[in-house]
Amino acid sequence: MAILKILVVDDEPGIRSGVARIMRKFKVDYPFMDEHVDFTILEAESGEAGIDIIESEMPDIILLDNKLPGIQGIEVLEYVKKRNYDITVVMITSYASLDLAVKATKDGAHDFIPKPFTPQELRSSIENITKRIFLKRMTRQMGDQGKQIRFQFLSVLSHELKAPINAIEGYLEMIKQRQMGQSIEDYDTVVDRSLERVKGMRSLILDMLDLTKIETENKTRTMELCNMESIARNAIDTMNPLAIQMDITIDLQAENNISILADCSEMEIIFNNLISNAVKYNTQQGNVQCLLKMEEDNAVIIVKDTGIGMEKEDAEKIFDDFVRIKNAATKKISGSGLGLSIVKKIIDQYNGHISVDSEPGVGSEFTVKIPSVNKI
Amino acid sequence: MKKKIILIVDDDMDYLFQLKVKVEGFGFETITAESQKEAESIIETTKPDLAIFDLMMENEDSGFILSYKIKRKYPDVPVIIATAVSAETGMTFDINSEDDQQWIRADQFLDKGIRSDQLKNEIDRLLKKE
Numbered sequence: 001m002a003i004l005k006i007l008v009v010d011d012e013p014g015i016r017s018g019v020a021r022i023m024r025k026f027k028v029d030y031p032f033m034d035e036h037v038d039f040t041i042l043e044a045e046s047g048e049a050g051i052d053i054i055e056s057e058m059p060d061i062i063l064l065d066n067k068l069p070g071i072q073g074i075e076v077l078e079y080v081k082k083r084n085y086d087i088t089v090v091m092i093t094s095y096a097s098l099d100l101a102v103k104a105t106k107d108g109a110h111d112f113i114p115k116p117f118t119p120q121e122l123r124s125s126i127e128n129i130t131k132r133i134f135l136k137r138m139t140r141q142m143g144d145q146g147k148q149i150r151f152q153f154l155s156v157l158s159h160e161l162k163a164p165i166n167a168i169e170g171y172l173e174m175i176k177q178r179q180m181g182q183s184i185e186d187y188d189t190v191v192d193r194s195l196e197r198v199k200g201m202r203s204l205i206l207d208m209l210d211l212t213k214i215e216t217e218n219k220t221r222t223m224e225l226c227n228m229e230s231i232a233r234n235a236i237d238t239m240n241p242l243a244i245q246m247d248i249t250i251d252l253q254a255e256n257n258i259s260i261l262a263d264c265s266e267m268e269i270i271f272n273n274l275i276s277n278a279v280k281y282n283t284q285q286g287n288v289q290c291l292l293k294m295e296e297d298n299a300v301i302i303v304k305d306t307g308i309g310m311e312k313e314d315a316e317k318i319f320d321d322f323v324r325i326k327n328a329a330t331k332k333i334s335g336s337g338l339g340l341s342i343v344k345k346i347i348d349q350y351n352g353h354i355s356v357d358s359e360p361g362v363g364s365e366f367t368v369k370i371p372s373v374n375k376i
Numbered sequence: 377m378k379k380k381i382i383l384i385v386d387d388d389m390d391y392l393f394q395l396k397v398k399v400e401g402f403g404f405e406t407i408t409a410e411s412q413k414e415a416e417s418i419i420e421t422t423k424p425d426l427a428i429f430d431l432m433m434e435n436e437d438s439g440f441i442l443s444y445k446i447k448r449k450y451p452d453v454p455v456i457i458a459t460a461v462s463a464e465t466g467m468t469f470d471i472n473s474e475d476d477q478q479w480i481r482a483d484q485f486l487d488k489g490i491r492s493d494q495l496k497n498e499i500d501r502l503l504k505k506e
Contacts, residue, residue: 162460166488167390179397193390326387326411326434 004130007042007059009050009076010092011069015115016043019063022119028130037130047071051079054087061129062089063113066100074104081108088129092117156322160204160337164197200334207338210269214345226264228292228299229254235271236290239279247285250275254292260299260372266346273339274303274366280333281364282307294372298352301368309360318356319344343368379405380503383424385415385442386458387433391488395428395458402496412438416445423450426503429482431459443482454502460488 008019020041027036042057044050047068053059054076062080066073073091080087090111091104101112110132113125171194173179180186229252236250243250260267271290278288282305291302308329310318317323322337324330347354352370382404386392389410396406407424409415412433419442427446431439439457446453483502486495 159460163388163391166460167388167394170391170394174394174397179401193393197390331389331410 002036003038003040004061004133005042005057005059006039006061006063006126007044007050007053007057008063009044009047009068009073010063010065011045011067012065013045015065015092016045019122022122023126026123026126028127037134039126045069047073047076050076054080054085058085059087060133061126062087063092064089064109065092065115066104074100074107077104077107077109088133090125090129153321157208160322161201164201167197168194196332196334200336203334204336204338207336207342210342211338211345214266214342214349221263221266223261224264225259226262226267228258228260228267228301231264231267232271232275232290232292232301235268235275238272239276242276243279243288246279246282248279248282248288250279250288250290252290252292255294258292258294258299260370262350262370266349270301270343270346270368273343274301274368277339278303278305278307278364278366280335281305281330286363295369297372298369299372301370302365304363304365306363309358309362309364311360312358315356315358315364319354379403380425381405381407381422382499383407383409383415383418383422383427385409385412385428385433386430387411388430391430398492398495399428399499401492402499404499412442415442419446419449424453426454426456426499428456428458431457439482454483456484456486456498456502457482458486458488458490 006019006023008016010016020043023039023041027038029036042053042059044053048070050062050064054062062076064073064076068076073093077089077091080089088110089108090113091101091109092113092115093100093104104112110129111125113121171190174190175187180190232252232254236252239250275288275290278290282288286306288306289302289304291300291304293300310325314325318325319340321341323341324335324337344354347368347370350370352368354366354368356364356366358364382399384392384395384399384406385408386395387410392408392410396408399406404425407418407422409418412435415429427442429439429442431437433439435441439459443455443457446455484498486498490498
């Protein structure tokens, strides 16, 4: 937006050339803008000619005289407003016609410049308008980006929610039509896979709840002293049934009294996700190690597994929304693809850091650092 | 008569399995792949009589890429792209206009929720045309 177009609609040639002269070397600076703004001047001697230029050039600002030979200025203003054009209209008028001023304001004129005006009056009016246009466009751009991200998230989400429903529906159809045979044993895989997809869907819904929690807790976070060791212990206990099934041992090593001031439910989400991943993506008779320590002013959590690991290019993506690494090793493991992105979102809130070090077939090591400026 | 071979590619193992059972139920033989990559290596060595591709796999346009590749190697193999995309994103594809036919090398787009008998009709129709 380095150049704004100003259209002057006035039947007096003197006014038009006057505006052009005053604006010729005028620039507007604003602390938030990278560059200053210049102006180009377009001229129309009547309302009709003005509308033609509006359609062909789409100016940013119109300086509009009301008393014109053909249609009146106020009709040009109505034309612009009816079409919702993003144009700031300034009426050039004399103080005398208060009625007109009221009507024009109602119709959306932004400002009035009395006629005759001084160069200084014109410049200061244009300067204010320029800043306002700049801020308005900035805000709109940011709003659009926010909406964009939200839309993408929702469309992926709907895909992720629909996929398991389609799969389960497909299996139910197969059962109904006896496609696999007449005895119930013929359907063991079909039922197992359906249950697996139900599980995946449930974990997606639970993760969604975590996400909503993070979003609302930005406003209502309850900070308290969280004992990291006991939170880790709880997360390990929760995962123990699955760990036992897979013959996996989970070890916890913690320095004394690592407590940080945080929302403890968010710390639980971090531990639950990291430890459940370390078990889920592990191998039979594998091992999980959870280490807690202080390092300078950071609480450090390390969760290390002896699992399937991943390639470097996969490791770079796993903190994004809905990313699941698809390969033969992960094929039968269900997950929402949201867990680590939630963990990262939380850690970001605390100005912390998460990283992963991984090798396929050897295992992964996640390291979380959370500043404990608040450590007591 | 030798059974016709249908290549099915989809990264959702459950959908893949269900489609395989269905298509085998119609009396065809099937080869399956769970990724664009796997499908590409199958195409290298094997010529199916018809192929059914999921649209979004490793890439958002995996189905298009596979169609392009298979048509280049075997121009006479009919291709169906099965997608759930339109219902989710509002994007629609149509291969009836000439413009689209030039760059989308598929013979038919089908919604993933298609009924069995419709699917069978489409496969039979495409195989007959060939």
